[in-house]
Amino acid sequence: MDNATCYIFGAGEFEPCPIELTSRDLVIAADGGYDYLVEMGLRADIVLGDFDSITSFDVWDDTNCEKLTYPPEKDDTDMLLAIKLGISRGYENFAIYGGLGGRMDHSISNIQALTYIARQGVKGVLYHHNHAMTVINNSSYIIPKETKGYVSIFSLSDVSENVTIKGLKYDIYGENITNDFPIGTSNEAIGKKGFISVGNGTLLIMWQIDSEE
Template sequence: MHINVIVRDASSHIQEVFRERQDEPWAGVDHGVVLLLKAGIKPEYNYGDFDSITEEEKEYIREHMDIDPVPKEKDDTDLALCLTDLVSKGYQSINIYGATGGRMDHALGNIHLLMHEQLKKTKIKIIDRQNVISLLHQGKHEVRRQEGMKYISFLPFNGETTLSLDGFLYDLDEQLIEFGTTLTISNEFTKNIGNVHTDNDILMIQSKD
């Protein structure tokens, strides 16, 4: 099962996504619920403490659906609560929008959720206007270029990762990648499909200028 999640982001990009995916299931996190309702999409689920919206926006939500805000003081972020619940409901593919703009601590925390023990086996993508971010598990992968994306980068989550690339502008043969390296930033596909082998989980980012 697949579902889309919106956290925040009122840009023209997300309005286009809403139009393209209006018939797919959606979940809203905090202000994302407002964005969905204004786009004419009623979310299947809503999550959050709703501390980032106004009283008028809360009333707008209540006119369309029931919400049950979680306490503001809690151990996990609203998005973490959302994703762990969706995975427990059986969703195996999740696209997340509006999770990288704004505060950097939130953006990095959201990206780190890809390594969450309860989430890392789920196919999760964090998508914004310029990037598609996902996790590649240890092993061999056939990677397809995302439409409209020019660059592909790989960032290790572990202290040392051995990476092999084939089908890219800069191929690698069992190259040791450590924290802090920029060797694997801004690579490019030579065709629409490339092959990746990694001995540790690694972050993959496809992007455009």
């Protein structure tokens, strides 16, 4: 769905930040992520999960949104359920908040969820305090020239082949990166548009953002 974003809010660490929604955007709260929407005064179009971490039940009954209940014993995490739902409804751009911090296993599972997004041929960015991350698979990504600070690139596949990085402090052209040698740690933005691509493989890209964005 062009020019529309699926926003997903999880129950991890999250600092309220300005988010401007349009009528075409879809807002999904993955269980306790609903509390963040209440705190920020944002609408929830869908709330899903087993509802074991929501605390804002004082406004729950007054919320005019779709509620999808799942059992605690399931293969998909609440976050992955939300992602799959967004994809099934035609969304190709995902912005995820509250997906990191707290339990380490949840943070790792949400990074894996970014890999799932990339391998479905759509785009997703996971935001946390003053940094963001995305995963690309056999594709490319642009780091805006306004970016400041560190930009790190890691291979999530055994080998990511034909990796090119341009417009950052350290450039490479057509090199291979492996998942047992973190050579892409702490590259730096230099006021230029950064271009990162991988011909065959999966890359995790992390960069710093303004905490007030």
